[in-house]
Amino acid sequence: QETLLSIRNLKTYFVTDEAVLKAVDDVSFEVKKGETLGVVGESGCGKSVSCMSIVKLVQGGNVKYEGGQILFEGRDTLQMTEKELRKIRGKDISIIFQEPMTALNPLYTIGDQMKEALKNHQKISDRQARERCVEYLKKVKIPMPEEMMFRYPFSLSGGMRQRVMIAMALITSPKLIIADEPTTALDVTIQAQILDLMNALKEETGSSCIFITHDLGVISEMADRVVVMYGGKVCEVSPTDELFEHAAHPYTLGLIHSRPRADFEGDRLEVIPGNVPSLNDKPEGCPFHPRCRYAGKKCEKEFPEAALLSEEHKVFCWKYCGGCE
Ligand code: SF4
Ligand code: MG
Numbered sequence: 362q363e364t365l366l367s368i369r370n371l372k373t374y375f376v377t378d379e380a381v382l383k384a385v386d387d388v389s390f391e392v393k394k395g396e397t398l399g400v401v402g403e404s405g406c407g408k409s410v411s412c413m414s415i416v417k418l419v420q421g422g423n424v425k426y427e428g429g430q431i432l433f434e435g436r437d438t439l440q441m442t443e444k445e446l447r448k449i450r451g452k453d454i455s456i457i458f459q460e461p462m463t464a465l466n467p468l469y470t471i472g473d474q475m476k477e478a479l480k481n482h483q484k485i486s487d488r489q490a491r492e493r494c495v496e497y498l499k500k501v502k503i504p505m506p507e508e509m510m511f512r513y514p515f516s517l518s519g520g521m522r523q524r525v526m527i528a529m530a531l532i533t534s535p536k537l538i539i540a541d542e543p544t545t546a547l548d549v550t551i552q553a554q555i556l557d558l559m560n561a562l563k564e565e566t567g568s569s570c571i572f573i574t575h576d577l578g579v580i581s582e583m584a585d586r587v588v589v590m591y592g593g594k595v596c597e598v599s600p601t602d603e604l605f606e607h608a609a610h611p612y613t614l615g616l617i618h619s620r621p622r623a624d625f626e627g628d629r630l631e632v633i634p635g636n637v638p639s640l641n642d643k644p645e646g647c648p649f650h651p652r653c654r655y656a657g658k659k660c661e662k663e664f665p666e667a668a669l670l671s672e673e674h675k676v677f678c679w680k681y682c683g684g685c686e
Contacts, residue, residue: 371429382640386593399584455530459542472510520551592648
């Protein structure tokens with residue numbers, strides 16, 4: 362499978378007078394053509410910041426892309442000018458956010474903003490644009506798509522708004538879709554419908570997708586491969602099936618075992634003790650060491666080397682490369 366995107370040694374920092382916060386600290390991973398890559402971890406682990414770095418849309422002030430490369434079809438997006446990036450955003454790379462109201466303009470009708478998204482990137486007549494929008498509203502199973510064109514975002518339910526966002530993200534036939542917790546704000550039934558829809562559309566379009574979530578249940582339904590992040594670092598990379606069967610990193614194991622399960626009543630089976638480290642108080646060495654029952658001396662000082670468990674399964678933990686004695 363060919364590589365579409367390659368993030369290499371990315372460092373995205375928040376730099377203030379008082380501190381340098383290493384939100385993403387030497388992160389590398391790849392997205393292959395046509396795959397859905399899940400990026401999972403608790404909030405604050407650096408998953409959104411890594412992925413938004415791809416199009417240089419990291420939220421918050423004082424962002425500094427301190428190092429690394431992000432090769433999209435061989436070109437480094439970190440080196441692109443704002444003008445070059447604008448050409449790529451919304452055309453080759455689309456983003457679906459958790460809360461569509463932040464991405465939809467409340468003052469314009471759905472039709473007007475969809476048409477604009479399309480016209481920003483291609484020469485197309487107003488009639489053609491309108492037809493294309495209706496076609497995509499149908500694709501996301503919006504009832505009465507012609508009528509939807511005249512509605513305003515606030516008049517839609519959360520689920521409908523997210524469908525509109527997905528239609529807008531797909532209308533330019535992007536090569537990569539970055540979906541940042543797209544169903545987290547929705548109730549369970551609607552979430553399941555949206556995930557099914559996204560899976561079906563992905564089959565149809567063949568686009569690659571980065572699916573960011575804190576929810577391993579969502580990962581198991583959506584992702585071909587998974588990147589697990591903790592404390593601004595990648596801790597494990599694996600095909601999805603293999604991760605659920607043979608997770609190796611103590612943090613991944615904790616995540617898997619602390620999932621709420623339908624067949625288990627009462628408390629969660631195993632909860633990882635402690636909290637996610639705050640950015641300005643990140644532990645040295647392996648960032649998970651204060652919470653890890655296997656931590657040894659080396660874990661406190663040095664970030665682990667990668668251990669290859671199979672061709673596509675990689676873990677960053679001293680336990681697997683003899684550093685835990
Ligand atoms: Fe635990 Fe050490 Fe592995 Fe980190 S490197 S997860 S502290 S055993
Ligand atoms: Mg986030």
